[in-house]
Amino acid sequence: MVYLTRKAEFSASHYYHNPEFSAEENRRIFGKCNNPNGHGHNYTLEVTVKGEVDPRSGFVVDLKELKEILNREVLDAMDHRFLNKEVPEFFTRIPTTENLAIAVWQRLAPKLRAAKLHRVRVYETPDLFVDFYGEA
């Protein structure tokens, strides 16, 4: 089994708010991130896939194809967007780094054919990242 990781970057804005909480609770739990006008990050995404090396091509996965899937399924939808308002997952879920990693996994996993998705890592800043391995 060989693991391959592809990196991508995107920039987006978001804010944290749960309509079931009171205004005071939202402020207490989410702090500055609760500002409804949003704020932004330069996100770095690392997608790791795993599989056996195809003896004909020497590839685990055709990187060109992986890049196209990543662009189409994730970057086109999220880059330079306001996540809460423009990405359907976040109409109901709060766009935390945890939920972003889960959303990226859910977008990519069904589209991959040859290789299997192993891990999605999302850096919100260089000092904060979340890993998701598809665990329930």
Added chain:
Amino acid sequence: MKAYLTRRYRFSASHRLHSDAMSEAENAATYGKCNNPHGHGHNYALEVTVSGPVEESTGMICNLVDLDRTVRCEVLERFDLQNLNSTKEFSANIPTTENLCETIYDILQRSFPHAHLEKVRIEETMLNSFEYAGKKENFVNW
């Protein structure tokens, strides 16, 4: 759904590697430059990984404010800009980064109840890093 969150912190400290159980010659041979009696320092980077289910109402494993406060109060205030040998944690323990990893893991294990502590990783320099995930033999170290 279970996710893993890693937060990176920085601190600077000095130390000297020296074992009272060894002769002077053994200490010099084992620790080399690190045995210099005047000590020397590093800019450490500390990565703390916690895991748990992502809470539906908040979208979080735990509140980052709680994690930052615990690491600041329990770890950074204890070790940042200190001589590690003079701290109580290393009065009878050699302040190698292996031991520092275990010590910080144990401190956080005791003081952070809001998520499962998965592992502690410390970069002593850009070229050396150490990880400790408790007594279990295998852990997610991707």
